[in-house]
Amino acid sequence: MAIGTSRLRIGLFSGLLYFVLSAIAINPVHSSGVATFWPATPVLLALLLARSRRKWKAILIGATIGSLLASSLFGFGVVNAIPMAAAKIGEVVVAIGLFNRLNVRRGSFGSLDRIWRYVVAVGIVAPALGATIAAGVTAMRYDLSFAGQWRTWFVGHGLSMVALTPLLSLLFSGATLRWWRGAARRTRGEAMVLLTTTAIIAAGVFGQNTLPLLFLPILPVMLTTFRLGLIGAAAAIIVLAMIGGYATLHGMGPANYVSDNLNLRLEFLQLYIACTVLTAFPVAADLSRRQSLYRRLRESEARYRVLADHSTDIVLSVDRSGRVCYLSPSIEPLLGKTPEALLGSRALELVHSLDRDIVLVAHRDAILAPQGTQIVECRMRVTSGALHWFEAHTRAVTDDHGVVSGTVSMVRDVTHRKALEAELSRAASTDPLTGLANRRAFDAALAHRIDAAVAGDRGGCVAIFDLDHFKSVNDRFGHDAGDHVLQSFARIARGVLRETDVVARLGGEEFGVLFPGADIAQAQFLSERLRATVAATQLRHGQASVRLTVSAGIASIDVSSSAAAVLRAADRALYAAKAEGRDRLQLAA
Template identity: 30%
Template structure:
C-alpha cells in the first residue's frame, strides 16, 4: 500500500471507531464504555516509522474533534479532548517502545504487565484528569465520574484492539496462515465460532450468572493458538458482550443499578479476562519457547552424542549409568545397552581406581561441579585404553538440585603414548644435554628476547636468571674479533642462503675469561613474506677442542723442542716477507745458521744434553732478535733468522756477528760446560723468489763453514758455482768410499837421539778420476759433514795396519782419528778388527787425536782412551797448542806422545814461541810422554827443536809423504836409515 494512503485510511478508521463509540453511548446512559479510536492510533504509531507520524496525528486529531463534537460537546471541549486523545496515543507508543522490547510478542508475563501498563494504565491515567476537567466544565458532570469513565473506556479500548492489531500488523496471522494446515484452520475456526456462540449465549440471557463461562473457549483458544487465539477471543468478547450488555441483556442484568453502572462492571470483567488470558498466553509462549529450546538442545545433544567419537554417559548420583552413547561400541567394544546400569569403577584399571573413586565422591557430594581425569579403561576384549574423562554435574529442572552427572570419555591412547614417548625423548635429551656440554637457546626475533637452558648459563659461569635474556646483552658477551663473522653467518641463514646457522666464536665468562663455543641453529618460524621470526639452537663448549686444535696447529708450525717456528711456518713467513719487500722496494735479510761441533756434543754427551743445547740456542736467538724479526728452527742443528727491514748488508752482518758471539758462549749443563759455535750465511733479498733467497743464504753458510766455522759470510755470485762443485765432489767422495779408491802416504818420524826412523804417520790421499789429486783439506771436512769420515777412517786403520806388517818390528805406524770417528762406539771394535786382520802388534799402532776430541766430553773421551790403551796401542795428542788447550787433559790422561803443531815450529826462532815449546816439552817430560815436532822443514828448525828437548821430529826436512812401496828404501840390511849430521840419509 502506498505510504500516502495510510494516514488517510487511518483517519477514516479512527473516525469510524470514534463514531461507533458515540453511537453506543445511546445505550449506556451517555457513558462511553470503550474508546477504541486511541488504540487504533497507538497501534499505527507503534507499527510505522516516526516519519509517518505527523500526518497520522493531524488526521486522527481532526477526526477526534469531529467525533467529540458529535458527542454533544461544543467546540470548546472538542479541541482539548482531541488533543488529549492524540497525546495519549503518542505517550502510549513511546512508553511501549521503551518498556517492551518487542511489542505484541507477549513473550513473558512481565512483558504482558509492562504492555498493559504502557497502553492501558499510564496514558489514560495521565490524560484522564485533563479530559474530565474539560468535560465537567462543559457538561457540569462530576469530575470524579468523568476521570473514572475516561480511564476505563480508554484502557478497555487499548486492551481490546492493540493485542490483535499488533499481532496482525507484525504478520503473526499471515505467518500462521502460511504454516497452518487444514486441520489447524478448521480447529481455529471452530474455536472462534465456539467463542462467538458461547458469548452470544451467555449475554443473551439474564437469569444465570454465566459470565465467566466465556473464558472457557478463550482459554482453549489460548492454549491451542497462543497469543493470536487469546487476542481474537478477547476482541470477540468485547465486540459481542459489550453491545448486548448495553442493550440490557446478559448476566450483568442481575446486578441492580443503572446502565452506566453495568457498563463499568462489564469493563471490570473484561479487565479480569485480559489479566487471565493474556498472561496465560505469555506463559504458554514462554513455556513453548523453553520446551522448543529444550527439544532443540536435546536434539542437538543427542545428535552430538550419537555422532561424536567421544563416549557420552549420563549417570545418577550413585554413578549408575542411565544413558550411554553409541560410541561405546567403537571405544570399548560394548553395545550401549550393555553398559546402561553399570558403574564406571568396574571398568577402571586397579592402579587408577582409588583416584577415580575419590574424584567421583567429590563430584557426587557436591564439593566440585566439574572434574577432569585420565585413566585406563578395560575394553570388552580385556585390553586397556587410556581415556580422558570430563565430568559435569546435572540439575533437576524443577527443584534445581543436582541429580547426576554427564561424563565425556575420549580415547587418548595414541596421544598418551606419543606424550610418553615425547617425555622419554625429552628426558633423554635433557640427560644428554646435562651430561654433555650442550646448551639450548631460543631467540624470538620480534621481541629480541632469548631463552637459555641452565647448561648455557653454567658454561659462562652464571646462575640461571643472573644474565639478561635480551639479544643486546648476549651480543655484548661476544669477543670483538668474532662479532662480525657471527653476524654475517646469522644474516645469511635468515635470508635462506644457508640451511642452518653454524659458527664458532668466543664468549666472555662471568670471571672475564673467554670460552670457545660452537653454536648451531635453525629458523623454526617465518612470516608469510619469509621473514625469520624465531630461531632455536644449541650451544656447545668447545674450549678444550679449540685449545687442542690450537696446540696441534702450534705443533704443526712450531718446533716441539725449542718452541721456535718450524720449517713450514718459516717457509710461509719467508714468502710473505719476500712479497712485502718487493712491494715496498726495501731489502730484507735472511740468516741461515748451522751449529758447529753440535754433533760431537750430542754424540759424546747424549741426546738429553743435545736437547738442552738446542733449547739454550733457541732462547739466545730470541734474546737477539727484535719483535718484528723472525727466528726458526729448520731441523737438527739448523736455524734461520729473517730480518724484515735492513738498510744494507753491513746491518745484517752485525746481527750475524752478534749471533756468533752469543751462541759461542759456553753452556753450563749440570756443572759441565758445552761449547758449540755457529756458522752463518747471509743473503739479502728484494724482489727475488723466496726459495732463491734461501738457497743463497745456504750457499753463504757452506762457505762460512768451509772457511773455518764460527764465522759468517755474505752471499756472493761465485758461491753458486762453488756449491755445485762441492755437491759434485761429495758425489765422487761417496763413490770413492764404495770403491775404496783412496791411498795412503807415509811420512817418516825420526828419533832425534839416534837419527833413526822410528815410525811413519799414515796420511790419506785421494785421486779423483776427473779432478786429479784432491787435497785432504778439501775432502776431509766434506767427509766429516757427510758422515763418510767413519768408513774412511775404518779403511785407513785396516790399510795402515796391513802395510805396517811389512816393516821392521820396531817401527810404528800412526793413524789420525777424526773427532767424529772417535765418538763412534764402534771405534774400539774397528781397532781390534784391524789388529786382528793384519796381525800387527798393538804397541806398533799409534792413534793420533786432536784436542777437539777431549773438548766435547772430557770424561767420556778419557774413558774411551783408557779402553783403547788397554788394547796395548799408543795414543798421541796431535796438534798440541792450538784450539782450547787445557793442562787438565795431560793430568787426566797420560798420552804416550805429544805432537807440537807445525805453527809453533815455523816460528820457533821467536823467543816467545820457543818458550811455549819449552814449556810443552816440560809438561810432556813430567807426564812421561815423548815429544814430536811436526812440520820441520829446515835444518835450523831441527836444531832448535832438539835444543828445546823434542825427542822426535817429522817434516819435509826429512822426507815428504811416500807411497807404501817407496817406504822400503828407509829400511837397510842392518835396520833403519840413519840421518847424518848434515841431515842426509846414510844408506
C-alpha cells in the first residue's frame, strides 16, 4: 500500500511539474511553432535518473498527462497534443534507454568516452527522433517549414538536455542536500563565498551589453569545481544559468551580440551552458577519482608499512639503476646495518659476488616484463659472518603511464630450507648403510661419462665388484656382521681409490666403481689394488674373525656403448671371474 501511494505521489508531482514547465515554455511562442527552450524535458529525464526503475512508469504517465493538458490548453490543440506528447515523452524514453545501453551513469563524466556517450544519447539521437515528429505536426498546423521547425526543436531540446540534465539529476537525487549536511562548517562557508563570487561575476557579465566577457564566469566556476567537486560545479553552473537566462530574456548580456531574435539568443545561451557543463563536470569527476585513488593509496601504504615494519621478511625497493630506495627494519638483525644506512647504496653490494649476475638478470627481467614476478635465490653474508641463502620475489613498479620506475622485492631467509634440500638430495643419492652413492647416483654419473665420451672426451671404465661368499657370512655370524662387512668394504674402497672415482653400492653385496677418464690398464691397476687390500684385511666382529675376498669385472666406456651395454659387459666379466675361482679380476671381452 505504501509503495502504491509513493508511486501515485511521484506520478502527480511529475505531471504537475511537467504541465507548469510546458505551459511556461509554450505560451510565449505557440503562435510561431516549436519552443526554442524546453526545460520540461531535462527535468523529466533527471527525475527518471534520480528515481528507481519501479517509479519510472508512474513518472512517465504523469508527464504524459501534463504534456497533453499543456498542449491542449496553450499550444497545438487537443488533436495535435497526442503526437506532440509522443515527441516529448518519446525522446526522454529513448534517452533513458540509451543511457542504460551505453552505460552512462548519472553525473559521471570521468573520461572523454563517457562524455561522447552522453552527448550522443541526449544531444543527438533522442532530440532528433522527437524533432521529426514535432516538426511534422507544427509544419502542418501552422504551415511552417519542416526543416526550420526540425532544427529549432533539435537544437533547443538537445542543448537543454545536455546542459541541464546533469545539474537537475544531482538535485533530484538528494546528492546536493547530503553533501551540504555532511560538509564541515568551514566548507559550507567556502561554498557560500565561491557561489556568491560566481553570482557577482555572472551578474556583471550578463548585466551589460558593451563587452563580450563570457569567459569571465568560467574562472569562478572552475575554482568552485576544484574546491568543492561535482556538487560545487553543479551549483555554480546553476547560478550562472539562472542569471544568464534572466538577463537574456530581458534583452541583456553578451547573447545580444548574436542576434536580435530571442530564439537565437536562447539557443546561444544554452550552448554556452552546455559547454560549461561539459568542461566542469569531467574535471570534477576526474578530481573525485584522483582523491579516491590517493585515499586508497594512503590506506594501502599504511597497511604496507605495518606489514613491512613487523615482518621477518625483508621488503626491498630499488630504482631502475639498482639503488636502494627502501628497506624494511627486518634487515638490521640480519646484516647489522640500519635501513637508513643502506639507502642509496647499490643493492648488489648486499649479495655474494658469485650470485650477483643472476640477481642482476632477475632485476632486468622484472623491468622488461613488468607483469611478471621474478624469483631468484642468492647468498648474503649476515652479521655472524656466515653465508645465508635468501629467496627474492621481485616485481616491477610502474607509474600511471605504465613506465617502470623500479622494482620491489620480498626477500626471505631460506637457509634452513636449502640445508634440508641438500640433505634430502644427499639422502636420495646415498646408500644409508655404507654412505656410498646409490644405484641412482651411479647411473647418473655413468650417463654423464658416456655423454663426455660422445663429446670427444675419454669416457673411462666401469668395474663391478661382488663380495665372495657373502651369504655364508650372514648365515654364520648374523646380519650385523654382514652389515659390518659391507661398511668395511666401503671404507677400504674410499681409502684405496682416487677421489675422482665414483664408488656406489648397486644392491646387496654388489658394488660399482666408475673410473672417469681412465683407460683399461689404469682401471685394472686400481681394481687390483682394491681386491688385494680387501683380501689382506682381516675383519673382526665381536669375537668373530672374518676374512673377505672380492671378484670384479671391468669394462671400458665406448662411444658407441650405452650405459646398459657397459654394465652388462662388466657383469659378464664378473661372472667369468667367479667361475674361475673368485678373488680375482676379469676384463670384458
